[in-house]
Amino acid sequence: MAAPNLFDAIAALPALQGSTGRTTFANSTSSGMQGLSSFSLRNLGTIRTLTLLDGQRVTPANVTGVADVSQFPQLLIKRVDVVTGGASASYGSDAIGGVVNVITDKKFVGFKSNLELGETTYQDDKNATVQAAWGRAFLNDRLHVEVSGEYNKENGVPTGGFAVGPGAGGRTWFKSPAFQVRPIGQTTDGKPQYTFIQNAQQYQYAKYGLITNGPLQGTAFGVNGAPFAFQYGSNGVPTKTGLVTNCFSPFCVGGDLSGVVGQTTSLAARLERSVGYTRLGYDLGENNEVYMTANVARVTSLNQPNAGAEKTANLTIHCDNPYLPASIQAQCVANSPAGFGFGTSNGEFPNPVGVNAIRQMLRLVAGADGFRRHLWNEVVV
Numbered sequence: 001m002a003a004p005n006l007f008d009a010i011a012a013l014p015a016l017q018g019s020t021g022r023t024t025f026a027n028s029t030s031s032g033m034q035g036l037s038s039f040s041l042r043n044l045g046t047i048r049t050l051t052l053l054d055g056q057r058v059t060p061a062n063v064t065g066v067a068d069v070s071q072f073p074q075l076l077i078k079r080v081d082v083v084t085g086g087a088s089a090s091y092g093s094d095a096i097g098g099v100v101n102v103i104t105d106k107k108f109v110g111f112k113s114n115l116e117l118g119e120t121t122y123q124d125d126k127n128a129t130v131q132a133a134w135g136r137a138f139l140n141d142r143l144h145v146e147v148s149g150e151y152n153k154e155n156g157v158p159t160g161g162f163a164v165g166p167g168a169g170g171r172t173w174f175k176s177p178a179f180q181v182r183p184i185g186q187t188t189d190g191k192p193q194y195t196f197i198q199n200a201q202q203y204q205y206a207k208y209g210l211i212t213n214g215p216l217q218g219t220a221f222g223v224n225g226a227p228f229a230f231q232y233g234s235n236g237v238p239t240k241t242g243l244v245t246n247c248f249s250p251f252c253v254g255g256d257l258s259g260v261v262g263q264t265t266s267l268a269a270r271l272e273r274s275v276g277y278t279r280l281g282y283d284l285g286e287n288n289e290v291y292m293t294a295n296v297a298r299v300t301s302l303n304q305p306n307a308g309a310e311k312t313a314n315l316t317i318h319c320d321n322p323y324l325p326a327s328i329q330a331q332c333v334a335n336s337p338a339g340f341g342f343g344t345s346n347g348e349f350p351n352p353v354g355v356n357a358i359r360q361m362l363r364l365v366a367g368a369d370g371f372r373r374h375l376w377n378e379v380v381v
Helices: 006-010 085-091 184-189 326-335
Strands: 049-053 077-083 098-104 110-118 127-138 143-154 178-181 194-197 200-202 219-221 227-229 251-253 270-283 289-303 311-317 340-344 355-369
Antiparallel strands (some): 077 098, 143 270, 200 251, 219 227, 270 289, 289 355, 311 340
């Protein structure tokens, strides 16, 4: 596969569905998983899949102890072994789902390089990968030295805007889906309690603000606070109690969808990787080796959560609010002196929040492999 990141190729295996990557948690601000490439076997979660490099644990890239595969030296990877089932339990409680062991080529000799360029069908998410590796043997093939370096950048898929319609690059994936849930007492008609709908309209907020209860329910605000009558979907009519006829809380179907925030998030985060790796190994015997490795990596990602940070009818506006239009303020004093409920998508926010995650690793390992004592058993008959 011509994938810009080894993780993208391995995570495509059916057993690894549920692995995280730059498309996971792209709508989140505080999960700590943004841009983290980590495996999840059997969809049991990344903290239940142990990822090793040459049979050794790797410096965690997250507080849960999960390793970031994008920090591995990918051009020198020889194979990837996966251990599942009961055998993985011997590795510890963090291997309940299984173990993914990434094996490097420890005897690589020569030079190889890789250059990849690409973009999506929608002419976005442009990516570039540059990799090079060199290895050589000295002292009658006893001393092995190898070095690799790589740089990769994926621009990510930008966000769409508010409402339902063509999103980033003209994509039409977003249909504002939701489950409409009826009260259980109303299901005596034989129709289901749960109905899947598209073009779902949250009647608890609008793009710039919506009055959600009381005599003024159904009054929305446009640019610069200009009031207007909100168009509910499903031919809904506000009841002045917070509910809307012909709709089931909290959704109508259709109507004014300008405040829907579902496609204001990143579809894929921007990812930038710089990885350096070197290994020095010396064979003391046919099966005995001492070695040292150094792995330096820096991975950054950038994603945008929901642009609006919507408030679903959980705000209260008092009549003396100086930002209320004069006409609404007068009606508020006359009809709802205690104020009114208010919901908004915060569409007026000038600069959407961006989450820039930076992960840096310096990993130094020294060790020895293959030292054994040979025992002979003599059987006398």
